[in-house]
Amino acid sequence: MKKPVSRVLVINDEKLILKAFVKGLNAAAKSIENPFGIIFCGVTTVHEALQSIEQDGDIQALVVDDKLYTLDSGNRHARHLQMTALELVQKISLIRPELNIYVLIAQEREGEVVDALFSETVDGYFYREEQDYRGIYRILNAQIQEKARTPFYDQLKHYVLMAKDAWHTPGHSSGDSLRDSPWVSDFYEFIGEHIFRADLSVSVPMLDSLMGPTGVIAEAQKLAARAFGAQRTFFATNGTSTANKVIFQTLLAPGNKLLLDRNCHKSVHHGVILSGAHPVYLDSSVNKKFNIYGPVPKQTLFKAIEEHDDAQALILTSCTYDGLRYDLPPIIQAAHARGIKVIIDEAWYGFARFHPAFRPTALEAGADYATQSTHKVLSAFSQSSMIHVNDPDFNAHLFRENFNMHTSTSPQYSMIASLDVARKQAVLEGYKLLARTLELSAELRVQINSTGVFQVLELADLLPDELRDDHIQLDPTKVTVDISRCGLTVEELIRELFEHYNIQVEKSTFNTLTLLLTIGTTRSKVSRLYDALMRIARKNRAPRRIYRTVEIPRFTALYYLPRDAFYCGGELMPLLDEKDSVNSDLNSRVCADQITPYPPGIPVLVPGQLITREITHYLAGMLRSQKRIAVHGIVYDGYLPCIRLLTAEEERSLKRLV
Ligand SMILES: Cc1ncc(COP(=O)(O)O)c(C=O)c1O
Structure with missing residues (x-):
């Protein structure tokens, strides 16, 4: 395994002090065990600090001086305050909330600084004068270690390595039923030994219980809550499909009103049936040229919130499958002003917390609940999702009952471990990987457009007219391409990409393809896709007549629940x-x-x-x-x-x- 690098940025305006500090800290890092590759580096200005944080994805922590001055070039004795520690901490948190921040203070100013930073996400303080480099190093190392912890995955691995004899489910008994079979051992070999060894039973107490966690699952969920900015986080092993239903059944008693986008995922509509809710369907906007259904117009939402102030909850999908995301803060504010809880289906947006280009997340915008298909866009196994809760009136007991109603009593432990690992990765290298994904997305857009035949649809092309003033944004990791000039129908194009170029795309409409970029997208994949589209474009086929799909009729009337x-x-x-x-x-x-x-x-x-x-x-x-x-x-x-x-x-x- 590659060894990680963890840079810690020290920000101090006095060059000599900074130099001595960084030297002392690096010497400490060299003299003590350093599993995360901690290296200290220094900058003297706020500007350089913010630039480094944006450009260097390996930065994991910061040590910030409580006051940063610049010397006046005309007058050596005049000093200008660059920025207070409070302002700097706020700016850093906006860019990368996952970073650990420590503040260097002078003993005489302790009370004042700690008071000012009280409500900020500061991890701690060091006295500048103490110069306790080893102490500082140890604390920073411990902080990174805390984020790098994967309590459930570690315990699962530990248990597997203990090699206990299985007198319990599952029936394959660590793969022993398959391993030597002349008929099915190929499956064992294909899937891999550890999948079977890690497929264990709820009878193993040291692996905790998903249905009432108090041990390693509880710890892993706590780390996830901290990472995603939630009060509570729950791991769901039947996808966001189940996550949505669990929340509905918790919040909605039969007959309670629910405001929902008609374009919500089918699990939301199933949740309406299960919960007995009284749905108020809000027609989605539609881009008629490409038959892409978008968000509900803001005015429709505000009107619905006003007219149905007896509603219990509102659910929206942000971003949509095509990457359109709502301007959530004012919508959530309006709903909260009427006492309506807000659930945001972030099935396609679980990575957003880890790069400012995608924020604010639903929780940052004030949502009470966010459901995320971690498996769709981060490194978790299929069906592994998270439910994040920030509802101040959260009913933990009712939630638990409903969660357990929908959860198998035999959850797949590899999925839980993958959620633990996906969270660790997002916190420690999410920023860096997402920055790369954004770069690849920008390159891919240019390359596709350069074919002269295929054209990437940008926000202005995708937005239905009624959303022009709604401050909708586009998630650039979803790339929708107009294929209408390539001389193939969308079905023919999908087949050609699959059969001749080994490429499988995410989805399509009658005249578009949507490609999904994730943290797993590589430059090689981008160049293969570009090559395929360029070759298809160069065939210069005459444009085909494309039959557009008809717009769905507007909602009529709901006569019964x-x-x-x-x-x-x-x-x-x-x-x-x-x-x-x-x-x-x-x-x-x-x-x-x-x-x-x-x-x-x-x-x-x-x-x-x-x-x-x-x-x-x-x-x-x-x-x-x-x-x-x-x-x-x-x-x-x-x-x-x-x-x-x-x-x-x-x-x-x-x-x-x-
Ligand atoms: C908006 C939306 N919500 C929820 C889901 C369900 O997610 P999962 O596949 O994790 O069950 C999907 C799946 O495509 C979706 O598009």
Whole structure:
């Protein structure tokens, strides 16, 4: 394994003192064990300090003098204050909140400095005059060690190395059932010995319990909370899909109002059914040229918050799958002013805390809950997510009950370990890796545009008109490309990239491809993609006629609570008759299922919603002409596509909402 480098920046305006300090500290680092490669370096000005913090991703900690002066060049005795320690600490925290900051103080000013910095994230103080270099080194080393700790992963490794005989689940018994099999040992070899050895049972007490953690899982979650700026963090091993449902069931009693973007992930819509919430659907904006669904316009949100001040919660997705992110602070403020809790689905944005280009995160913007698919954008195994909580009224007991309701009693320990490790990596090298990802994203954009055929869509291209003044930002790690001039349909292009160039992309619309860059994107991958697109572009194919997908109809009306409608037996009615005509008997009936075409994945109907002619014609159009679109929720009676409806009697038995 490569040895890490951890630079500690000392900021002191007096060159000679600084030189002696850095020398003393480096000598201490050399004379004591130094597992994190700590090296001290110094700067005399605030400007240099901030520049170093931005440019040097290996900086892990700072030692800041409590006052930084500059000598007046005209008058050797006049000194100008560059910046107070308080201001500097605030600036550093805005850039990289994960850095440890210590302040150098003079004994006589201790009270004043400590008071001023009381509410800031300062890790401690050193007396300048003491010159206790070894002491300072030890403390900084311990701080880095704390961030580098992976309590769950360490314990898992430790347990595996203890090589205990397994008289417990899982049945493969550390892989012993597979290892020598003439039929399935290839699986053991392919997946790898340690996956099996680390696949253990809740019967091993030293590995703690995900359902009531008090040991190493609790410790790992605490470290994650600190890293992500949360009061509490919970590891979820069934993805953000489950994380969203857990929060809904905690916050929403049956009948409680929930404001939600209709474009929220399907887990949110499932959560509505499970919790029995009364949803108020907010229509997403849509970019008609590319059929990309974006955030809910700010004015729509403010209006909904005002009109539904009895709502219990609001949930939004930020950033969206396409990288559009809300200007969250004013929205959250407006919701909080009405006592509405805010949940932000950050499934695609779990890295954002670790580079200022992506901040503020949902929690920094004031959200009560944030759910993150750590596995989508950081180094965790699939399904490994985090729930971050900053709700001042958090009901820990209720949350725990709901968390446990959705959590397997046999969680996969490698996933928990991967969350522990992903957090450590994000804290210690997230900034550096994200800086590289941003660089690669910028390069890739230039390269794609240089093909003259493919064009990257920037914020202005992606923004639906109604969002022009909403201060929406684009996450540059999501790269959406207009492919309409390449002479291939999107399906043909995806196939060509896959079959001829070994490239698999993230998602598509009828005329765009979206590429996802992460901290694992390498320059080689970027150049291979560029090469592939350039070769395809050079074929100079005549542009193809591209059939655009139709915009989804706006939300109609919710007659009954989705949960009530969903749990009715209902009856099936065909959407198309034997002659392929749209069945007009469906009009004015109420749907019992959620019907969602993929893509874009927005439900056209939810349980309890009124069906109209526009909706049936839209769905029929999807089924007839768009073979690449799967319509989830349609029931096939033989060859006939049907919709499950509430019967007249069921409708009479339910409480009408409007
Ligand atoms: C916005 C959003 N939320 C939640 C999820 C579910 O996340 P997971 O795959 O971690 O269950 C997804 C998955 O694509 C998503 O796009």
